[in-house]
Amino acid sequence: MEFLRPADWDEALAMRAELPGARPLMGGTDVMVELNASGSEFGRPAELPEALIDLSGLPEPRGHGPDGGWLRLGAGVPYTRIVAELAARAPALAAAARTIGSPQIRNRGTVGGNLGAASPAGDAHPPLLATDAQVELASRGEVRRVPARDFYLAPRRTELRPDELIAAVLLPPAAGPQRFAKVGTRNAMVIAVCSFAIELRPALGEVGTGIGSAGPVPLRAHEAEDFLRAELADRWEARRPLPEAVERRFGELAARAARPIDDVRGSAAYRRHAVGVLARRTLRWAWEDYRKGADPCG
Amino acid sequence: MRVSFEVNGRPVRADDVWAGESLLYVLRERLGLPGSKNACEQGECGSCTVYLDGETVCACLVAAGQAEGRSVRTVEGLADGEALDPVQSAFVDAGAVQCGFCTPGLLVQTHDLLRRTVGAGGQPPGDDEVREALAGNLCRCTGYEQILAAVRLAAERAGGAA
């Protein structure tokens, strides 16, 4: 196995094209866990990549800024900076980032790595789904933007092709209140038992959702979205508290959208129940944000 | 491969480093700096916490090659010669050390917390903030009470007496 240090992003793309067996390396908080385990008696048999392509020294993926009305967030911006710099512009993603691992993990871990690892439990996924974000994939000849909702194909399989790198995610113009919640056994250092993100888009009359760790891939709660869109259609203007029946029904439909399994972190039945609870709560919080908030588009 | 970087203000170099080798391994096994502990190699325990370019990281999850040209500060670099850093003295005085395995990581992580709070002219961190900052550092002995007391003591001594 070789350690490759591209001098710039173009060279990284060239390496990626020439060495399909090489593994990109960003913060290393997933890759190094695997490599450390591979040599040990507890680890799986060492199945090492041909090379590591270290992207962590490159400036290109480490920036963020406006792109049209969108926010372009480089794939290599560590969670600590997302929490510190983007809480106002990307509240759900920043809230999710704040729950990830520990400060040491958040200083290294990145959204690019979360998307590359594509664990169904990755905490960046529900906010990206709920906000209709796009993933920017780059190869030597092409840059393409894939909606997050089309990115996840199967457990740990995504739209990312072997010759591509994840360059950035693009977040649409902030549309309204966003909330994220996660169930785990502690407030830190937990892989989600399940998680949920919601965005309300008053100006568009739309809502977005994302379910994490309760299915083979991160999911949207389509039926719950349709139901809520219809329910909110003539409630946006009055900004009255939501009837409890609406919150409850939204939770039930979100729970129904989950496709959880039993594993060490929780049973399928518990996960389905908890997704419903998180959906109900995050809706209430987001609607309260909306009721209290100034014009979200201002 | 060869890796060159700076540790505790001194340039260092390690040869024949394997591509998948961690910074922690290089520090401990190649550079004679065993202060950073190796307990889990999974990022779960924080006993390997070091500064990398001024940010605390789990050295077990940094590939050695990623440290090329960068600056690392380990627990060995906290004291000024024989004079302990105030965080170290506070841990001793508060009885926050039992077996001591978790201590180096906690010292570095606490050092960072105080640097960002009282050290930057801010308020001493509240208990919630301390707990959040130390959430990734596990201790199997103390039950954490003395550790929290040590952090409070260090914050007070750093001039942040609330």
Ligand SMILES: Cc1cc2nc3c(=O)[nH]c(=O)nc-3n(C[C@H](O)[C@H](O)[C@H](O)COP(=O)(O)OP(=O)(O)OC[C@H]3O[C@@H](n4cnc5c(N)ncnc54)[C@H](O)[C@@H]3O)c2cc1C
């Ligand atoms: C102790 C601990 C706690 C954790 N807690 C959480 C948690 O609470 N929630 C959570 O979601 N995750 C958690 N994780 C997992 C991990 O921190 C995250 O998935 C993180 O986002 C990975 O980012 P990274 O930059 O470190 O990725 P890396 O380890 O560098 O890479 C991860 C994967 O993505 C690929 N990759 C990286 N960058 C690119 C790119 N630009 N283009 C293409 N492929 C790329 C790599 O090849 C690899 O397959 C935890 C990990 C540890 C060790």
Ligand code: FES
């Ligand atoms: S040895 Fe690095 S976190 Fe445990």
Ligand code: FES
């Ligand atoms: S003192 Fe023994 S692990 Fe903390």
